[in-house]
Amino acid sequence: MSRSITGAMARWSGRSALRAAVAVTTLTVTVAGLGVAPAGPALADRAANGTVGTVGTTRAAAPVVTRAALDPALVAGRGADVRFAEQEAENAVTNGTVIGPDRTAYTLPSEASGRRAVRLTPGQHVEFTLPAAANAITVRYSIPDAPGGGGITAPLDVTVNGGGRRAMTLTSEYAWLYNQYPFTNDPDADLLHPDWWITECGCVPSATTPAPVITKPFRPTHFYDEQRLLLGRTYRAGDRVRLTVPAGSRAAWTVVDLLDSELVGAPRVRLVAANVLAFGADPFGRRDSAGAFDKAIAFAKRKHLKVYVPPGVYRVNRHIIVDDVTIEGAGSWYTIIKGEQVTLPSPAPDGSVHTGVGFYGRDAADGGSRNVHLSGFAIEGDVRERIDTDQVNGIGGALSDSTVDGLYIRHTKVGMWFDGPMTNLRITNNVIVDQIADALNFHGGVTNSVVSNNVIRNTGDDGLAMWSEKIANTGNTFDRNTVQTPTLANGIAVYGGTDNTVSNNLVADPVREGSALHVGSRFGAEAFAGKLSIRDNTTVRSGTFELNWKIGLGAIWFYALDRSIDADVRVTGNHFLDNTYNAIMLVSDWGVKDLYSITNVHFKDTRVDGTGTSVVSARVKGSATFENVDARNVGAVGVNNCGAFGFPSTGSEFSLTDLGGNDGGGTTGPWLAPWLLPNTITCDDRPPVVAPPAPSPW
Template sequence: MARYTTRAAEERVRSRVRRPARAAAAVTAVAAGLVLVLGAPAPAASGHGGGGDTPRVTRAALDPALVAGRGATVDFAEQEAENASTDGTVIGPDRTAYTLPSEASGRAAVRLEPGRYVEFTLPRAADALTVRYSIPDAPEGGGITAPLDVSVDGRHRATMTLTSRYSWLYNQYPFSNDPRGDLLHPDWWITECGCVPAATTPAPAIDKPFRPSHFYDEQRLLLGRRYTAGDTVRLTMPRNSTAAWTVIDLLDTQLVGAPHVERHAVNVLAFGADPTGRRDAGDAFDRAVTHARKRHLEVYLPPGTYQVNRHIVVDDVTIVGAGSWYTIVKGHQVTLDTPASDGSVHTGVGFYGKDAADGGSHDVHLSGFAVEGDVRERVDTDQVNAIGGALGDSTIDGLYLHHTKVGMWFDGPMAGLRVTRTVIADQIADGVNFHTGVTGSSVSDTFVRNTGDDGLAMWSEKSADARNVFAHNTVQSPVLANGIALYGGTDNTVTGNLVADPVREGSAIQVGSRFGAEPFGGHLRITDNTTVRSGPFELNWKIGLGALWFYALERDIDADIEVTGDHFLDNTYNAVMLVSDFPVKDKYAIRGVRFKDIRVDGTGTSVLSARSAGSASFENVDARNVGAVGIDNCGSFNFPASGSEFAVNDLGGNDGGGTTGPWLASWELPNTITCDDRPPVVPPPAPAPW
């Protein structure tokens, strides 16, 4: 158990730097020859990946019927490359960290060599598409560009220029763009070697690049005309490509329609904004905002690309674009001559409310545009987020946020924010973070993919986040940390979300007393969510997590917590884990969590892994395809003769099980010690209708 001790030390370090978990981007990666480091391709696919002429639409790589009513309502159709027609090679499925398949949606993708293609059949009318892909890094980091040919029914032809400048990270937190770099923290715990280097113990030799990750990026393309269901979209890697390979993960297609026009508003073009993106439009935006506030009018951003290389400070103003496909606010990352008072060493494009200490901003309404950043490294003190500051009594709707550090990072106290119908992709850190005293606010119908830290988070540092709701969002493929994370807080709700494919050092949903958070108080409701392909392997502890992970590191977790109506599908290890860190195992407990009306379809190991003192009750929890003993009960590892320090209360209706019999058997109750750190893993079958 020494590994718990060293993990705690690293946690304290990371807690100090997480305050800026306003993360920044990191780019870099691997040359063509390093693909074998990432995992050799699976056996070559035949002429078909399984798609044929019948399009197979998925949600988080699942049959949509399995997640009906859960996750974000989006206006695009998702199709996985491994289900499409291809003469390429299917890679995966694989859930091993630091591999290309592990970060792919559904844990599989298609690798193309020069001249190879993958072809999708449109399930419905579309005039726009998004490709999620990976190409190699430059040998010394920094990324490359490479072409991808796009054709629709062999007629419409376009060439996308793919890039790896915003992907490929290496090394230890907060990561590096240098694939050949030495350890960033030679005194930190190194999971791969199981040792703690010290001054008298030189750091072990490590293979380079060390811990490559964050492989994928996405790019959008307007097709210029409407195509109908049944038309085919072929993505081909040109024979003369500058890349050694191209991996296609998925294709999203949608019907965007015409741009939105706002006639009775202050048009930024009238104040000198350049819609070609050649000249900086920041000052023109400021003038338009000032004029609009005086006249009590909205600000309109017509179709175009606007270069903005700093924060646009907003207060008591509405800014409306022509739609996120048509209005793009794009900026360069700028190095500051001297660090800002908040520690930032860079600035970049973003819309920011005033600091809470200065009263914050109110009545801000942002809708219908994209923010494209240029963040290529993670600098935790940098304020290079797409949306930031304090925005009370405000709304954010229909944005597309891409290549910034965090999509939205809010520093409270603030109240009354509503985030809706927004897409957040390819962030270096979090998707959305409610930080410090954010209250009465919500995120709903928002789609988050490929974050470098938590997808959606409430972090009650210094002051409790309270009465907030994360409802009906989709979070896919967080590379590091969790899909949804709750660090302390009071009377918060997580409901109706779909969370898929967390990769490492986190899970689908985490309830954690960590990072200096205030305690959990009042009630916490985790209801009607679906997780899939979660419960990953924890590289630090070398054990499997739960798709739902309770973690008592700095305090007890003993609020009024109910987990009801949730579905945990295709869990790599456990469906639920409750754990306290080993150095505090006799100090902190997790008590009184209530589970009701739960479905567990497939676990590599157990339904419940209890590694803490405390208790939980279970009612109408149905499980099937359980790979090991239903309850892995270690308690707090004192193993007293009286049984585990963790008690399970059976309230009835708990049915089903797996290879070892009923998941909740009478002999396990209330606190039989069934502790097995590393039971054999039985990969579950694919989820199916209940």
């Protein structure tokens, strides 16, 4: 969770703009892949590497293309339809060390896609064979923090077939958070909240005598970042891309998680438009171009033109206010709008203490914005710490009857944060990575809007969220998105609201205190009402460990904290694969367990392939129905039914209804055995965890 707000103004010469657009188109084939100059010392490994696997050269007979580290056949028709091919480093050729698998928070493999990666020391390499023609790559990696925090930079050499060397400059300046929420960049910081319960000592430190010793750095997390590189020419399928850590690297180690390769098309050129170059924008990023953007927008609105942003790197250090305007870039690999985080001279009325690059609609209280269309550019921020009141998001405000398509957003606080009331927003085909908080949040009063075909990786909070604070979100759909490795909280979360849908998504590898799919009556959200449809999603390697309760969650979990959940909830056609603990969890909090319940939830046509513990864990009053829920490789008893922990003689306070067709199970027999129904108490929150085999075709 986070927040959003405001910041906002041209002349045009067709010939000069055209000449500049052509010139800059040539320029950015080079600048789009730039990194930062090396600086700063290396750091000894602060995070445990987790389970160490293969050491020395490993070879793959052919390129292994995956989706969320899975065989693509297992997720056909689910998740985003992307232009790139994902290849996991552990499947490539390397003389480094494969680390993992490990799902324990605060370790490098736990935050890697597929929970494995390759660790390189200076002089070592990992080599990928291209599965298709490509001229661009994205590398997801981790390097150490600086000893006192703040990050370092380090080189990585890229060669293809042994030649064409290009240099990437990796950075950990946007990674490595520590301590308790809202986290710090300082690895040596004392507890941010000594009055909070700490699982590690099983105590409240400020109330404990003698005071416990807390190991520093405390709870390191958010290790990874990613970087893109245009290769300068097109290479063929079968060509070998080698990533080598140079012998003189300042990084004691470099972990490579994956490589995405793709064939990027030529830059888009729009001749009849308000070209920002004509209004003084600097495509080399030496001068701030915010004023030029304002002028181009104002001119475009007067002349009923689109705004065109040619290839280049444009420095923008504040919000650009958008209303009734179309802004197009040459493509997110070519048009990069980059900003520094700027400290405000005094806090803004909304509590912000910083500003930064972002495109914002007007605040809903001021009528919001309409008819805004943003496409074809990258937004790269400079956010390194989480301050919830700060408005340092990539896209923000209220945008009705609008579209956001084909953007690449990284290093902002939240990629897109929308404060309603607002309606009819379409968010499609975007890539949002390396965020301090959420990738996208519909915050109160967002209606009839769609988020579809987006790729989300490495968020510091929920990947996609609908949060009905004060005003219900209604009639929205999250469809065919891929969400990977949220380091905190959930892949996709719905907090209250009416008649919303979560469908056809692929969610993988949540790390801590959340899971793949979450339905939560919490954070002051309005009640669930109407129908909530969660259908045809696939989750993998989810169901994380809940730090405070010290139990495992479900791949999908329902949480009645602020009020009961009693809307018509339909969970249909979902596949829950390789669940770390449970596939399904329904829970309340101990303090309100006698007040709130979860009812009217219906599971149908569901596949559960592998659980560390149970298929269903119930820790709340209420009921649910199950129809055609098939399970296999179940590690413990199929149903962990604690109810509300009253343990009455009549059975658990939570009832399960068998509507037929519920098959399969594990070593303990059928997962939904007749003797479990309707409410047999089978309460064992912490059974031994049995790691399931890898998912396979059903």
